Amino acid sequence: xxxxxxxxxxxxxxxxxxxxxxxxxxxxxxxxxxxxxxxxxxxxxxxxxxxxxxxxxxxxxxxxxxxxxxxxxxxxxxxxxxxxxxxxxxxxxxxxxxxxxxxxxxxxxxxxxxxxxxxxxxxxxxxxxxxxxxxxxxxxxxxxxxxxxxxxxxxxxxxxxxxxxxxxxxxxxxxxxxxxxxxxxxxxxxxxxxxxxxxxxxxxxxxxxxxxxxxxxxxxxxxxxxxxxxxxxxxxxxxxxxxxxxxxxxxxxxxxxxxxx
Amino acid sequence: xxxxxxxxxxxxxxxxxxxxxxxxxxxxxxxxxxxxxxxxxxxxxxxxxxxxxxxxxxxxxxxxxxxxxxxxxxxxxxxxxxxxxxxxxxxxxxxxxxxxxxxxxxxxxxxxxxxxxxxxxxxxxxxxxxxxxxxxxxxxxxxxxxxxxxxxxxxxxxxxxxxxxxxxxxxxxxxxxxxxxxxxxxxxxxxxxxxxxx
Numbered sequence: 001x002x003x004x005x006x007x008x009x010x011x012x013x014x015x016x017x018x019x020x021x022x023x024x025x026x027x028x029x030x031x032x033x034x035x036x037x038x039x040x041x042x043x044x045x046x047x048x049x050x051x052x053x054x055x056x057x058x059x060x061x062x063x064x065x066x067x068x069x070x071x072x073x074x075x076x077x078x079x080x081x082x083x084x085x086x087x088x089x090x091x092x093x094x095x096x097x098x099x100x101x102x103x104x105x106x107x108x109x110x111x112x113x114x115x116x117x118x119x120x121x122x123x124x125x126x127x128x129x130x131x132x133x134x135x136x137x138x139x140x141x142x143x144x145x146x147x148x149x150x151x152x153x154x155x156x157x158x159x160x161x162x163x164x165x166x167x168x169x170x171x172x173x174x175x176x177x178x179x180x181x182x183x184x185x186x187x188x189x190x191x192x193x194x195x196x197x198x199x200x201x202x203x204x205x206x207x208x209x210x211x212x213x214x215x216x217x218x219x220x221x222x223x224x225x226x227x228x229x230x231x232x233x234x235x236x237x238x239x240x241x242x243x244x245x246x247x248x249x250x251x252x253x254x255x256x257x258x259x260x261x
Numbered sequence: 262x263x264x265x266x267x268x269x270x271x272x273x274x275x276x277x278x279x280x281x282x283x284x285x286x287x288x289x290x291x292x293x294x295x296x297x298x299x300x301x302x303x304x305x306x307x308x309x310x311x312x313x314x315x316x317x318x319x320x321x322x323x324x325x326x327x328x329x330x331x332x333x334x335x336x337x338x339x340x341x342x343x344x345x346x347x348x349x350x351x352x353x354x355x356x357x358x359x360x361x362x363x364x365x366x367x368x369x370x371x372x373x374x375x376x377x378x379x380x381x382x383x384x385x386x387x388x389x390x391x392x393x394x395x396x397x398x399x400x401x402x403x404x405x406x407x408x409x410x411x412x413x414x415x416x417x418x419x420x421x422x423x424x425x426x427x428x429x430x431x432x433x434x435x436x437x438x439x440x441x442x443x444x445x446x447x448x449x450x451x452x453x454x455x456x457x458x459x
Contacts, residue, residue: 002418003377003396043442045377073277075442077398094306097271099400099440121307124373124402166373166402196371219376247377247396250442 003247004213005045006237007079007198009224010035012051012065019225020052021177023131023144029228033068039227040076042234043250047076048102048169048222054083055105056145061093070097081129085109087116094121102169104129108143111159118164127198128165131173132186139189142173152191160195167219168192172201177225179204187215198222206240213244262453263298264288265325267315270306275338278439282450290319299457301328305340309351309365309403312340322358329360334430334456342426342433343405351403361428363407370419373402378436380414380424388432388455389413389425395444397424397436405435430456 010032011020017035018026029035032049039047049069051062061083069078081102084090090101101121106113107128118126131142133149140149141156160168170190175181181202190197199212200222212218227233235249242248262284264272272288279286279302287294295301303325305312316322329335337345346357349365357365368374377396382389392414399416405423414425416435426433432452438445 001378002374002399002416005376040442070271070273073281074274075278075440075445077400077437077440095271097273099437122373122402124375124400163372166375250444 001245003045004218004245005220006209006234006241006246007046007048007200007220007222008039008042008044008227008234009048009050009200009222010039011224012049012062012082013053015065019177019228023142023173023176025177032065033072035228036069036074037072039234040072040074042232043238044076044227044234045220045247046079046100047074048079048081050102051082055085059083060085061089063092063096066093066096066098079127084117086113087120090117091120094125100125100127102127102129103165104131105143105145107156107159108145111155114159115164123163123166126165127167127169128160129169129171131171133172133174134183134185134189139186139191144173157191160192167196167198169198169200169222172199175202176200178202179226180208182208182212184211187212187218190217193217200224206237209237209241210244213241213246262286263295263301265295265301265303265321266290267312267319267321269312269315270304270340272304274437275302275304275439278446278449279453282446282453284453290321292324295324300334300336300453301325303335303337303341303344305338305344307340309340309343309349309357310353310355312344313355313357316344316358325358326360329358329429329431332430334453334459335360335432336452336456337431337433338439339401339435339437342435343403345426345431345433346405346407349403360431361407361411361426361433363405363411363426365403366406367403368401368422374399374404374416374418374422377441378416378418378424380416380436382414383409384413386413386427388452389448391451392444392448395448397438397441397445397448399424399436401435405433430459432456
């Protein structure tokens with residue numbers, strides 16, 4: 001059966017991998033390639049690289065970074081987000097080695113481009129990112145470039161409902177970076193129950209992961225900072241999540257040997 | 262190994278993967294290059310009609326059909342697997358390479374198949390049997406539909422999907438072995454060696 005997934009997130013700002021706290025404070029971690037290699041080696045189910053300054057600074061996607069990542073020869077599927085402003089940008093990011101794309105700011109600017117990407121690359125390659133928060137008991141969507149949060153517009157909900165994006169990354173942006181801080185109500189109150197979700201932001205403990213993975217519409221959980229604090233973090237979390245429909249931790253020694261052809 | 266380059270997608274991952282296993286890899290669309298390898302590999306990302314158009318433009322449709330008739334091993338990955346079929350209904354009706362009878366149809370409920378799923382061998386095939394029960398990475402919204410005799414492995418996600426198809430020395434893998442970590446590497450090695458030495 002199809003497994004739920006543990007996605008490793010690498011956040012990049014000014015060319016460096018950073019720890020991000022609530023979308024406003026950043027601590028450097030080092031070269032993105034080092035973190036990405038670790039996640040690949042530890043058996044993350046997917047790796048999400050989000051370059052957070054591309055859209056803010058009106059830059060194109062970081063193709064140089066994608067080129068450097070391609071040279072690593074990853075054996076883990078790569079999701080890329082940051083600076084995708086057109087169908088052409090998205091197609092190029094795939095040509096540079098991304099398997100899937102995360103789009104955020106173009107959903108604010110021109111949802112038609114999301115539709116165009118979906119037609120060109122297939123909906124399975126498109127993930128819509130929604131930085132969300134709870135305010136007075138209702139969900140608000142952050143436009144992180146303008147720093148303003150509003151209720152999710154109906155046209156965006158309709159767009160997601162049509163299936164132009166295969167999954168929605170809901171980011172608890174106010175709690176991002178803080179341990180065990182993800183607000184489960186964001187999942188419970190998300191208005192589209194049929195849309196598969198990836199939960200991200202403040203997910204650090206296995207009991208929290210178990211709770212999130214218990215929701216039938218949560219296809220994956222994404223973890224950033226908290227995978228950087230210890231060696232083999234992915235395998236350790238997966239061990240703790242046994243029975244949660246995740247792919248078990250992978251150790252090469254447990255795989256069947258090669259056959260003689 | 263010869264990766265058939267018809268201008269669609271990125272070959273870096275599959276090339277890395279094959280080289281890691283120990284194969285020598287050539288990439289190209291020129292007949293001279295492709296004639297000089299033991300196994301042809303057809304990757305693919307994107308839409309079916311665009312991919313078939315690109316194969317036609319590179320003069321590779323007839324070539325690949327001739328190679329299959331000559332019992333040359335051919336492996337298709339993801340969209341590359343779907344191109345091996347007779348036709349696809351993606352966006353419009355498009356004739357495929359027709360190396361394995363069957364058609365490619367949209368997934369309906371759910372509309373895509375994303376993530377790690379196990380494969381189950383439904384035929385005793387020595388190339389695939391060691392990977393029975395292993396999980397591989399899938400990312401597609403169209404799927405092969407054809408006679409059971411060509412379905413070697415299936416995967417289950419509400420419905421049953423063909424995850425490996427085979428006709429003689431032509432093999433299609435719906436998942437991405439190059440993105441499936443150690444399990445993918447082992448499967449790829451077994452399939453390539455098995456086909457090359459069959």
